[in-house]
Amino acid sequence: NAGVTQTPKFRILKIGQSMTLQCTQDMNHNYMYWYRQDPGMGLKLIYYSVGAGITDKGEVPNGYNVSRSTTEDFPLRLELAAPSQTSVYFCASTASGNTIYFGEGSWLTVV
């Protein structure tokens, strides 16, 4: 069972560079999420999607973009990376009303 798969696991970016964090799930879940976790903090919701073609902002969307062209994939795009985006990023998914399952995380450092 692959579950929720995120790539890359680690990445170092220079200020101003762009990159995409990939997320895919094989559970046919409608709902997908991107969270970030800063040291000593809880998880903050960046963007979420309730189905293919539908996305919405979470608590901390600035500096990020997402798309949901298929049920399986929910990539997170960072444009013009800033040091404040240094964090651990978690993708997650759920079928409506069920437990949310998380990926293993992507560690991003912006220098």
Place this chain on the structure above:
Amino acid sequence: DQQVKQNSPSLSVQEGRISILNCDYTNSMFDYFLWYKKYPAEGPTFLISISSIKDKNEDGRFTVFLNKSAKHLSLHIVPSQPGDSAVYFCAASAHRFGNEKLTFGTGTRLTIIP
């Protein structure tokens, strides 16, 4: 505005004793509560949940208690084992309103002392 609060950043408990982790919330729309466990360099994994129509849910060594009037929930682990050492996050959602988004607390690091 922190809607879900875990006021104890860390907790140490002797192996075999009870671990009690606490969580408070402020949003009265929250009706579904979950506990997640997180090991270093891994994603959070679901532990146990409770709906607001209940005041207790039990799963093996883990029990979650919900006090709606106090907007407080707690996770009890009995007996505590070394493998329980991890960071525990409390999370909440306004489930019945079709809102599947989770709001997380800041976590409590539990250390079980052998």
